[in-house]
Amino acid sequence: MKFLPTSDADRAEMLAAIGVSSVDDLFVSIPASVRQAPSLPPPLSEIEVRRLFGGLAKKNANAKETAFFLGAGLYHHYTSAIADQMLYRAEWLTAYTPYQPEVSQGTLQSIFEFQTHICLLTGLDVANASLYEGASALVEALLMAERLCPGRTKAVLSQAIHPEYRETVRTYFTNLALEIVEVPVGPDGATDAAALAAAIDEKTFAVAVQSPNFYGIVEDWSAASVAAHAKGALGLAVVAEAASLALLASPGEKGIDIACGEAQSLGVPMHNGGPILGFLACRTAHQRQIPGRLVGQTHDAEGHRAFCLTLSTREQHIRREKATSNICTNQGLMALAANIHMSLLGKHGLREVAQQSHAKAEYLKGRISALPEYRLPYPGPTFNEFLVEGPRAAAPMIAELARRGILAGVPLSRFGGPTNQFLVAVTEMNTREEMDRLVSALAEAGGRQ
Amino acid sequence: MSLEVEEKKPAPVDRLHPESRQEPLVFERSGQGKVGYSLPPLDVPDVTAIPKELRREEIAGETEITEVEVARHFTRLSKLNFSIDQKLYPLGSCTMKHNPRINEEVARLPGFAAAHPLAPEEVSQGTLELAWRLEQALIELTGLARVTLQPSAGAQGELAGIVMVRAALEKEGNPRKGVLIPDSAHGTNPASAHFAGYKVRELKSNARGTLDLHVLEEAMTEDVAALMLTAPNTLGIFEDRILEIAEIVHRKGGYLYCDGANFNSFVGLAKPGLMGIDVMHMNLHKTFSTPHGGGGPGSGPVAVCERLVPYLPRPTIERRADGTFTLDLDRPDSIGRLRTFLGNYGMFVRALAYIVSYGNRIGEVAQGAVLNANYIRAGLADLYHLKYDAPTLHEVVFSDKKQAEHGVHNGDIAKRLMDYGFHPPTVSFPLIVHGALMIEPTETEGRASLDAFIHAMREIARDVREDPQIVLNAPHTTPVRRVDEVAAARNLVLRWKPGS
Numbered sequence: 001m002k003f004l005p006t007s008d009a010d011r012a013e014m015l016a017a018i019g020v021s022s023v024d025d026l027f028v029s030i031p032a033s034v035r036q037a038p039s040l041p042p043p044l045s046e047i048e049v050r051r052l053f054g055g056l057a058k059k060n061a062n063a064k065e066t067a068f069f070l071g072a073g074l075y076h077h078y079t080s081a082i083a084d085q086m087l088y089r090a091e092w093l094t095a096y097t098p099y100q101p102e103v104s105q106g107t108l109q110s111i112f113e114f115q116t117h118i119c120l121l122t123g124l125d126v127a128n129a130s131l132y133e134g135a136s137a138l139v140e141a142l143l144m145a146e147r148l149c150p151g152r153t154k155a156v157l158s159q160a161i162h163p164e165y166r167e168t169v170r171t172y173f174t175n176l177a178l179e180i181v182e183v184p185v186g187p188d189g190a191t192d193a194a195a196l197a198a199a200i201d202e203k204t205f206a207v208a209v210q211s212p213n214f215y216g217i218v219e220d221w222s223a224a225s226v227a228a229h230a231k232g233a234l235g236l237a238v239v240a241e242a243a244s245l246a247l248l249a250s251p252g253e254k255g256i257d258i259a260c261g262e263a264q265s266l267g268v269p270m271h272n273g274g275p276i277l278g279f280l281a282c283r284t285a286h287q288r289q290i291p292g293r294l295v296g297q298t299h300d301a302e303g304h305r306a307f308c309l310t311l312s313t314r315e316q317h318i319r320r321e322k323a324t325s326n327i328c329t330n331q332g333l334m335a336l337a338a339n340i341h342m343s344l345l346g347k348h349g350l351r352e353v354a355q356q357s358h359a360k361a362e363y364l365k366g367r368i369s370a371l372p373e374y375r376l377p378y379p380g381p382t383f384n385e386f387l388v389e390g391p392r393a394a395a396p397m398i399a400e401l402a403r404r405g406i407l408a409g410v411p412l413s414r415f416g417g418p419t420n421q422f423l424v425a426v427t428e429m430n431t432r433e434e435m436d437r438l439v440s441a442l443a444e445a446g447g448r449q
Numbered sequence: 450m451s452l453e454v455e456e457k458k459p460a461p462v463d464r465l466h467p468e469s470r471q472e473p474l475v476f477e478r479s480g481q482g483k484v485g486y487s488l489p490p491l492d493v494p495d496v497t498a499i500p501k502e503l504r505r506e507e508i509a510g511e512t513e514i515t516e517v518e519v520a521r522h523f524t525r526l527s528k529l530n531f532s533i534d535q536k537l538y539p540l541g542s543c544t545m546k547h548n549p550r551i552n553e554e555v556a557r558l559p560g561f562a563a564a565h566p567l568a569p570e571e572v573s574q575g576t577l578e579l580a581w582r583l584e585q586a587l588i589e590l591t592g593l594a595r596v597t598l599q600p601s602a603g604a605q606g607e608l609a610g611i612v613m614v615r616a617a618l619e620k621e622g623n624p625r626k627g628v629l630i631p632d633s634a635h636g637t638n639p640a641s642a643h644f645a646g647y648k649v650r651e652l653k654s655n656a657r658g659t660l661d662l663h664v665l666e667e668a669m670t671e672d673v674a675a676l677m678l679t680a681p682n683t684l685g686i687f688e689d690r691i692l693e694i695a696e697i698v699h700r701k702g703g704y705l706y707c708d709g710a711n712f713n714s715f716v717g718l719a720k721p722g723l724m725g726i727d728v729m730h731m732n733l734h735k736t737f738s739t740p741h742g743g744g745g746p747g748s749g750p751v752a753v754c755e756r757l758v759p760y761l762p763r764p765t766i767e768r769r770a771d772g773t774f775t776l777d778l779d780r781p782d783s784i785g786r787l788r789t790f791l792g793n794y795g796m797f798v799r800a801l802a803y804i805v806s807y808g809n810r811i812g813e814v815a816q817g818a819v820l821n822a823n824y825i826r827a828g829l830a831d832l833y834h835l836k837y838d839a840p841t842l843h844e845v846v847f848s849d850k851k852q853a854e855h856g857v858h859n860g861d862i863a864k865r866l867m868d869y870g871f872h873p874p875t876v877s878f879p880l881i882v883h884g885a886l887m888i889e890p891t892e893t894e895g896r897a898s899l900d901a902f903i904h905a906m907r908e909i910a911r912d913v914r915e916d917p918q919i920v921l922n923a924p925h926t927t928p929v930r931r932v933d934e935v936a937a938a939r940n941l942v943l944r945w946k947p948g949s
Contacts, residue, residue: 001810003547004817005895014820014896018827023816026823029687029840030715034723038589043808046551053802057560059575061568070565073789080486082516084557090534091527094548096741099540100873101932102864102924103531107743110526113475116944120510126943129744132601135789164789171762171785175615175646218503249505262789272576273566273790274601275746287941293744298937300929301922304471310937316604316640317877321649326640328604329734333742336523343475344519347511349486356491363493381499399569410567432492 001043061402063270067434069364071385071425072214072410073134073162073240074273075265078353078428083267083340092336097293097329101308102300107332108307111295114335117266117342121245121350122237122259123252124281129293130335131278131327134240134262135168138208140291140325141260141280142169145206145234146178147289147324152205152233154179158191158224160213162240163415179203189217189378189387197227204231210238210261211248215378216385216423218248225255234258242266242279243427244383247354251281258282266350267341268334277334288314291325353428357384361426364435368424371439373446377421385425387412391446394422401441408438470928472525476945479512485519510947529928530743531872537898539825541844541875541887542635542683544713544735546818549806552739552799561798566790570775577774580791581766583750583801590804590811591709591729592722593752599762599792603710606730606749607641607677612784613728613753613760614675614704615645620782625674625703631660633682633879638708647674654881658684658837662693669701679708680724683879683887685822685841687715695725704728704757712736713891714819714843717812727754733793736814737800748796760784764791817892818843821899825888828903832910836882843891849884852913857920859884862909864931865923869905 006014011023020026027035044052063076070076087093091106098104098111111129118127131137142155155173157166159182166182173180181199186192191209200207207228211219225235237251239261251259264276282290288311296310316323342350361384369376373391390397394411401408409422426435497504531538538545556562560575570577580598587596600606611628618624628642631652639649650668655661659682669676676698681687688694698705707721707729713736721729733739733748753761763783764776791797807814819842826835826845833847849859863873863886875887890899912920924931 001807001813003549003806003893004813005893005898006817006820007895010896011820014824014899018820018823020823023820026819026840026842027715027718029681029689029842030719031689031692031724033692035719036592036723037812038717038720038809040586040589040809040811041805043810044805046806049551049555049802049806052805053555053558053561053579053798056575056579057555057558059573059578060560060564061572062559062563063565064559064563068565070567072567074565074567076563076565078488080516082520086520086523086527088553089524089527091530091532092743093553093740094533094538094545095530095743096538096540096543096545097744099875099877100531100863100867101934102927102929103529103867103872104743105529105928106526107530109472109474109529110523110743112944116474116476117511119944120508120947123505132605132746132793133788133790136601136605136787162789164786167786168788171612171787172644174785175612176644177646218499220503246508247504248499249503253505269562270565272561272564272794274788274793275795276789287943294943296937297942298933298940300933301931302929304929306929306932308932308934308937310934310941310943313938316636318636319640320636321639321643323636323640323643326604326608326637326644327602328637329602329745329747331746332744333740334746336743339475340519340523343512343514343522344485344516346479346485346513347508348484348513349488350508350511352488355495355497356488358497358499359491359495360493362496362498381503383499395569399571402569402572407565407568407572414567428488431489435493 061407067406067437069409069424069426069438070407072423073262074270075241075425076270076427076429077243077265079267079269079341080344083337086340087333087337098309101306105307108295110336110339112297112307114339115295117339118279118281122281123250124259125284126287126290127279127281128290129295130330131280131292132331133274133276133278135165137260137278137280138165138238139169139172141236141258142206144289144291145236145258148234148286149205152203154181154203156181156183156199156204156207158183158209160185160191160215161208161210161238162214188380189215190219190380193223196223200227200231200233202231204233206234206236208236208238210240212241212244212383212385215387216382217378217380218383221251221254221256241383243354243357246350247358263338267338275331275334277331277338289324292327293330356428357426360430364426367439368442371443371446374442384427385423387421388424389421393419397445398422400445406438406441472522474945475512475522478518478522479514481513483513483515485514485516536870537890537894537902538872539874539888539890540872541889542878544889544891546738546891547893548738548740549803552802555802556795556798574774577766579801580797581768581774583797586804587750587752590716591752592720594755595758595761596750596752597761598750598797599787600749600751601788601793602747603730603732603749604637604641605787606751607637608644609762609787610706610728610730610751611642611645611675613757616760616784617757618674626672628674629668629676631682633684633881634677634679635683635708635710638677642677657839658686659688660694662690665694665697669697669703671701673701673703675704675706677706677708679711681711681714681842684837684846685844686837686839687842691724710735711843713814715815718815728757733796733800738803739796739799746793746796748793762787814892821890821892821894824899825890825903829906832907844887844889846882847886848882849886853884855913855917857913857917859886861920861923862886865909865920866905867924868926871902871905
């Protein structure tokens with residue numbers, strides 16, 4: 001077996017050194033009645049593995065070979081050749097959590113840089129080393145807010161937060177005696193500001209609003225932060241399309257206390273939905289309640305700058321059931337990918353990606369809304385994704401277009417929404433030609449009812 | 450001619466000039482007007498249709514840097530890391546084994562890496578079939594009824610498992626109040642139980658390092674939802690009375706949860722389903738060798754018995770009679786979602802590639818891991834104290850008891866190992882061994898590598914007796930000297946600031 005470097009001769013000598021006659025003798029503690037070999041096929045060679053997985057991969061439509069307009073929390077943005085090639089380096093790929101800082105300065109410094117990038121983009125003071133993904137990041141942010149407002153038991157969530165994020169919050173909250181109140185959207189597609197303010201009371205610990213929201217509408221986070229602060233609660237910004245942070249007003253400048261969500265758009269391929277990249281940022285005053293790993297700057301015994309994991313007394317391996325979170329890993333390699341991406345694109349590139357995505361989305365939005373059979377249910381401003389209402393059920397229509405190499409959008413029916421509505425996302429990766437092709441295909445499909 | 454035997458012990462001071470070991474922050478390499486990217490020219494009108502008050506100014510402080518400098522920066526940083534491909538990485542409880550590169554290659558196929566989970570099912574059959582195949586393989590390996598692949602990592606798998614237990618008990622009318630956890634357990638167990646709304650009662654281990662069945666009998670009441678057992682436990686000791694343990698838990702109507710973090714020690718040889726285990730999470734980055742990536746991504750599938758199947762997270766992946774695959778969202782008793790989309794899909798690809806590469810020989814993984822750990826145990830047991838002498842499987846936990854007599858502790862031994870070119874073992878854990886040195890070599894080490902490690906540990910034991918100062922001041926050869934972690938926590942600097 002090519003991954004097992006022990007020769008038969010070595011094994012015999014090792015067994016002799018241990019003082020047993022067979023490897024089986026080392027397993028005496030496992031009762032014989034529970035031992036059973038699995039019924040699996042014989043081992044595959046590398047050639048066969050390539051063949052098998054190549055065959056499976058071919059059955060999937062993908063963004064590199066289609067006109068691609070899917071989003072809903074996962075976006076097809078530019079990723080650089082250098083980022084992925086860097087990720088192949090064994091020093092990044094095959095290292096683990098930097099518990100021993102003297103032999104992990106690379107990972108530690110990269111996380112420190114990642115934390116800085118997230119702070120610059122969110123306009124907040126402190127960011128952690130990353131979390132699993134957007135939905136659980138929202139859960140962690142809410143639980144953090146609850147710890148900061150002891151005795152309060154209610155979270156107010158906009159209904160325009162990604163439905164899978166809200167469902168995740170429900171899963172986690174069910175057993176924690178915490179209440180969730182959801183606030184609907186108004187006619188413009190943004191969270192109803194009056195209903196939001198009315199939902200907040202002295203029991204509320206957090207008010208969370210997503211922007212751009214699930215329908216693509218750019219929201220004003222100050223509505224959430226002002227209303228939250230009026231009742232002593234914390235304002236939470238949820239971001240599912242982090243490319244927008246380079247163009248839109250930052251959570252920090254809108255008075256938000258904690259920003260959280262999904263940073264996949266910042267240099268992580270879609271990966272079929274995972275691994276992606278949760279993030280969480282907050283203000284200095286709240287930093288001791290931040291969940292997850294944190295890297296801090298310090299010095300070594302000779303006074304040179306060095307980095308290490310810090311505030312680990314918040315974490316489960318020390319605090320056990322009293323920990324701020326049960327999470328153990330972060331998304332190390334994805335945070336590295338994002339650090340490389342943000343560093344490479346920098347101040348101007350991140351902005352240009354956001355601006356191109358927006359301008360192209362505006363072009364496509366204009367063209368689709370000009371089709372007689374289609375309309376935009378919400379008039380609010382959008383960043384790079386928008387909701388479309390068509391003349392017929394969206395899911396079968398989208399499946400039909402998919403067979404022709406166009407992934408036109410995500411039908412809301414997948415989230416229990418109206419069957420004739422679908423989300424269309426545009427990024428800097430889309431060409432005008434692709435968009436025109438989508439418009440023609442929609443016109444044709446819309447006419448065939 | 451006389452041959453001088455070369456002293457193998459590294460020189461106490463063997464450092465390059467510190468400049469070569471330090472790398473500026475990427476922000477410090479930035480310079481106005483530099484560009485590291487290019488995009489195609491915009492092929493539509495450049496409009497901005499967002500009100501000014503909802504837009505930002507430029508991202509002050511962000512980088513301006515070329516690709517050349519990015520390449521240098523991240524290559525130089527990488528060289529400050531220790532990694533598996535360099536040498537034995539015996540970090541106990543983490544299973545730092547070789548990561549086959551074919552797995553990386555196939556995970557990057559556009560059909561996986563550039564696919565979107567919300568694409569129509571008709572054009573996502575490969576996605577669903579691969580996940581279904583992985584589930585089938587894990588069912589076969591665990592002997593349990595079904596598996597959810599959704600949890601993002603082991604800790605989230607634990608939470609999912611305990612929440613499913615709670616949902617099942619609730620359905621029966623009483624969710625119960627608490628969960629029993631041995632004192633040898635990983636810290637995520639009590640934290641996960643807490644987030645499932647349960648009180649945690651810690652069970653003291655016996656002198657063999659295993660669960661005391663009398664303590665369990667007394668603690669296992671009808672108020673207890675589950676026993677969370679790690680098998681083998683964090684000492685590497687398998688609970689040889691697992692069948693009696695399961696019987697005690699089941700007699701009171703509780704569930705036996707298995708923390709499967711150490712599944713790598715018996716995968717392919719024995720099945721949790723036959724042990725009376727009702728629910729078990731696995732860490733794909735441990736047993737099934739998906740890369741650790743400097744701290745993630747992980748992936749924490751959970752296998753469950755028949756009774757817990759209705760409560761699995763949504764959606765499940767089903768094969769229809771015609772051989773096509775579909776997502777089942779209509780699961781009324783499901784505990785719901787734990788995250789977006791299907792899970793860390795890229796890890797599914799790698800784990801399945803690993804499983805099919807071993808196929809029916811996957812038991813050799815466990816055999817190799819256990820052989821190697823016992824070889825290290827035999828090579829060091831005379832010099833390092835072993836608190837529990839029960840048979841161990843894939844890892845061995847020594848303590849620093851003998852070295853502490855010379856004022857040297859496990860943390861110091863860990864740092865000194867770096868001078869011999871090895872990553873240290875785990876030293877913060879398990880809590881029931883004071884001064885623990887938790888060593889897990891994994892099956893992907895050969896004898897020469899194990900011998901070199903044993904030699905280094907023996908040399909260090911001699912250093913401790915003869916020259917403890919050299920150990921106390923270690924490491925001497927690493928990119929930075931011993932890092933002041935206390936200062937980091939006292940004076941928090943968690944980011945770079947523009948102008949600093």
